Amino acid sequence: MTFDDAAGNQPPTAGASRTPRALLLAFNHKPHEKVVALAERLLDEGARLDVVVLSDTNWADLAGRPNVRLFTLGAAEKRHPLLRTERIVVTSGPRRVARGLSRLAGGGTASGLSRRQERLSRAFHKRVFMKAYSNVRPLVLSRLADKRLSELDLERDPVDLIVASDALSITLGWRLARRFPNVVATTSLDPPPLAQLTAAA
Amino acid sequence: MTRPTRRPRILYLSFYFPPSRASGVYRARATANYLAEHGWDVTAFASPLSFLHRVIGSVDEQLAETVHPSVQVERPNISHFAWERDLHAYGRFRGMSPILARNLYNFGLKKFFPEHYLSWALASVRKALRMHARRRFDVVLATGNPFASFAAAWMIHKATGVPFAVDYRDAWTLNMFTEEPGYEPGHPAWRWERRILRDASASIFVNQPLLAWYADRYPNAADRMMVVPNGWDPDLLTQLDAPTPPSESDRDRPLRFSFLGTMNSTQPVEQMAEAFQIARRHPDLADAELNIHGHLGYFKQGKTDLIARLGLVEGEQGHALPEYGIHYRGPVSKTEVGKVYQDSDVLVFLAGGARYVTSGKIFEYMASGSPIVSVHAPGIAAQDVLAGYPLWFNPESLDVHDIAESMIAAGKAARDMSAKQRAEARAHADTFTRQAVTAPLEARLRSMVRRKIEAGRIAS
Numbered sequence: 001m002t003f004d005d006a007a008g009n010q011p012p013t014a015g016a017s018r019t020p021r022a023l024l025l026a027f028n029h030k031p032h033e034k035v036v037a038l039a040e041r042l043l044d045e046g047a048r049l050d051v052v053v054l055s056d057t058n059w060a061d062l063a064g065r066p067n068v069r070l071f072t073l074g075a076a077e078k079r080h081p082l083l084r085t086e087r088i089v090v091t092s093g094p095r096r097v098a099r100g101l102s103r104l105a106g107g108g109t110a111s112g113l114s115r116r117q118e119r120l121s122r123a124f125h126k127r128v129f130m131k132a133y134s135n136v137r138p139l140v141l142s143r144l145a146d147k148r149l150s151e152l153d154l155e156r157d158p159v160d161l162i163v164a165s166d167a168l169s170i171t172l173g174w175r176l177a178r179r180f181p182n183v184v185a186t187t188s189l190d191p192p193p194l195a196q197l198t199a200a201a
Numbered sequence: 202m203t204r205p206t207r208r209p210r211i212l213y214l215s216f217y218f219p220p221s222r223a224s225g226v227y228r229a230r231a232t233a234n235y236l237a238e239h240g241w242d243v244t245a246f247a248s249p250l251s252f253l254h255r256v257i258g259s260v261d262e263q264l265a266e267t268v269h270p271s272v273q274v275e276r277p278n279i280s281h282f283a284w285e286r287d288l289h290a291y292g293r294f295r296g297m298s299p300i301l302a303r304n305l306y307n308f309g310l311k312k313f314f315p316e317h318y319l320s321w322a323l324a325s326v327r328k329a330l331r332m333h334a335r336r337r338f339d340v341v342l343a344t345g346n347p348f349a350s351f352a353a354a355w356m357i358h359k360a361t362g363v364p365f366a367v368d369y370r371d372a373w374t375l376n377m378f379t380e381e382p383g384y385e386p387g388h389p390a391w392r393w394e395r396r397i398l399r400d401a402s403a404s405i406f407v408n409q410p411l412l413a414w415y416a417d418r419y420p421n422a423a424d425r426m427m428v429v430p431n432g433w434d435p436d437l438l439t440q441l442d443a444p445t446p447p448s449e450s451d452r453d454r455p456l457r458f459s460f461l462g463t464m465n466s467t468q469p470v471e472q473m474a475e476a477f478q479i480a481r482r483h484p485d486l487a488d489a490e491l492n493i494h495g496h497l498g499y500f501k502q503g504k505t506d507l508i509a510r511l512g513l514v515e516g517e518q519g520h521a522l523p524e525y526g527i528h529y530r531g532p533v534s535k536t537e538v539g540k541v542y543q544d545s546d547v548l549v550f551l552a553g554g555a556r557y558v559t560s561g562k563i564f565e566y567m568a569s570g571s572p573i574v575s576v577h578a579p580g581i582a583a584q585d586v587l588a589g590y591p592l593w594f595n596p597e598s599l600d601v602h603d604i605a606e607s608m609i610a611a612g613k614a615a616r617d618m619s620a621k622q623r624a625e626a627r628a629h630a631d632t633f634t635r636q637a638v639t640a641p642l643e644a645r646l647r648s649m650v651r652r653k654i655e656a657g658r659i660a661s
Contacts, residue, residue, distance in 0.1 A: 174296030
C-alpha cells in the first residue's frame with residue numbers, strides 16, 4: 001500500500017474555515033467515467049479528496065492535482081494469505097511438479113505437460129477461485145483498508161461524504177458508514193453538492 | 202326474507218396510485234373512483250409511501266385527496282434493494298457480502314420474475330390471500346407497469362380462483378419507442394406474459410395498435426382483449442374558462458405556448474426548442490413564450506440531462522433561455538393545471554415513440570379547447586384521438602422547419618379563434634372524459650362477476 005500525500009491536502013488549522021472533505025472508494029481496476037467525473041466535480045466544489053483505489057495506474061490525471069490523495073490497496077491484496085495460498089496450491093505448486101515430471105519425461109512430452117498444467121491452473125483460477133473469491137473480496141479489501149485507515153485520520157478530521165463507487169468498495173463504505181453514522185455515505189454517483197451537506201451538518 | 206345484495210368486491214393492483222405523481226396514476230385514480238361510484242367495494246394495493254418519498258422523490262398530496270373515500274388503500278411492502286443508495290440503510294448481509302447479495306437478488310429476477318417490483322408483488326399476494334380469507338374478492342384488476350402486478354393477479358387467481366383482468370397502461374414485451382420486442386426470445390417475461398394472458402378473463406389496452414400487436418402474438422386471448430383509451434378528468438380540470446373570444450388587447454400581446462406534463466428522455470425535446478426558436482422569428486410570434494410546466498424526468502436524476510438537452514441556463518428567472526422566450530416553470534399542482542391551460546394560447550404536444558404511443562396528456566390538452574401543435578414522430582397512436590379535433594396542427598414530421606410552420610399556424614389560429622371554434626374543440630374532447638371511457642371496462646368487470654355468480658362460485 002502506498003500513501004501519496006499531496007501537499008495541498010492538509011487538515012484544517014484551528015480557527016480557519018473548514019474545507020469540505022470527501023472520501024471516494026473506487027476499487028474497479030478501470031474507473032467508470034462517471035466515477036472520474038464525480039471526483040472532478042468534488043474537486044470543483046472545493047473538496048479535499050481522498051480516493052481509495054486498488055491501482056493508481058488509471059488515476060494518473062487526478063494524482064497530480066492539489067487536494068487529492070490516492071490510497072492504493074492492490075499490492076496489499078496480492079500479499080493477502082488467501083491469494084498467496086491459492087497461488088501456491090493452484091499455480092506455482094503444480095508448476096513445480098509439472099516441471100519436475102517434465103525433466104523426468106524429457107522432450108516434447110515435457111512441454112506438453114507444462115502447457116496443460118498452465119492451462120488447467122489458469123482455468124481453475126479464473127472459473128473456480130475468482131468466482132468464489134469475488135464473493136468475499138469486498139470484505140478482504142475492507143479489512144486491508146482498515147489497517148491503514150488511521151493514516152486518513154478520519155476521527156480528527158471527519159469527512160463530509162463517503163462514496164462507494166462500485167460493488168467491491170461497498171463493504172468498506174458500509175463499515176465506515178457504521179463507524180460515522182452522521183456522515184453521508186452513499187453508492188450514488190450523483191450525491192448532493194458538498195455545500196448542501198456541510199450546511200446541513 | 203331475501204338477503205341484502207352484496208356489493209361486488211374488487212382488488213385493484215395498482216403500484217402507482219395517489220399520492221404518486223407518475224404519469225399513469227390518473228388512469229388508476231379514475232378507475233378506482235369510477236368503480237367506487239358505481240357500487241363496487243374497491244380495495245387498492247399501491248406502493249408504500251416510503252418508496253414514493255425516497256426513490257421517486259416526490260408526491261402529489263392534493264391528488265390523494267381526490268381518491269373516493271370508500272376506496273380502501275393498502276400498501277404492501279417493497280424491497281428497496283435495487284434503489285437503495287444510502288449505505289447506512291444496508292443490512293449486515295448486504296454490507297458484508299455485497300456481491301453475493303447482488304447475485305442472489307439477480308438470480309430471483311432471472312429465475313422467477315424479471316422486475317425489481319417482485320417483492321411488492323409477493324407481498325401483495327400474501328396480503329390479498331389474508332384479506333380474501335376474511336372476506337372474498339370477486340374480481341382482481343391489475344394495472345402495469347410495473348408488470349409484477351400482473352404476476353400477482355395471476356398468482357391470486359391460481360390460489361383462489363378469483364377471475365382477473367390486466368390493464369396494459371404501457372406495453373410490456375413490446376418496446377413502444379423502438380417498436381421491437383422488448384426482450385430477447387426465451388426471456389422469462391415472455392413465459393409470464395403467455396400464462397397471464399392465457400388465464401386472464403380480460404386484457405385491456407390503451408389503443409388499437411397496441412391491442413393488435415398483442416392479438417397477433419396471443420391469438421388465443423384475442424377475443425378477451427379490449428381497448429380502454431386514456432381520458433381526461435373533469436373533476437381535476439375545473440378551472441377551464443367559459444369559451445370567450447379574444448379581446449383586442451389579447452390580440453396584441455405576445456403569444457404563450459405551453460408544454461404541460463412530465464418531460465422524459467424519449468421525447469424530441471431538442472426539436473421542440475429549436476423549432477420554437479425558428480417560429481419566433483415570424484412577426485406573429487414576436488416575443489412569444491414557450492413555457493414548460495411539469496416535472497423534468499420521472500426520477501430526481503433525470504432533470505439535469507433534460508435541462509442540458511433543452512439548452513436552458515440557470516438565471517434570475519430559474520432555468521430558461523430568455524432571449525428565445527423558453528422558460529422552465531417547474532411542477533404544477535393538479536389544482537393549478539386548469540390555470541395553466543387558461544393562461545396558454547397554444548399547447549405543444551410533445552411525445553416520444555410512434556405507432557403505439559397515445560400519451561395520457563393529449564386528452565386534457567383537447568379539453569382545454571386550445572390549438573395544439575404536435576411535436577412527435579408521424580404515425581403516433583395519439584393521432585387517432587386527435588383526428589377529430591378541429592384545432593390540431595400536425596407537421597407530420599420531426600423536421601424543425603415543419604414544426605416551426607405548424608407553430609406559426611397554431612399561433613395565428615389562437616389569435617383568430619372564435620368562441621364557436623373553442624366550443625367545437627371541447628365537444629370533441631367530451632367524448633374522452635374518464636366517465637365515458639371507463640364505462641365499458643366497468644361493464645366487462647361486472648360481467649366477470651356475473652359469470653362467477655352464475656357458476657355458483659360466490660354467494661351474494
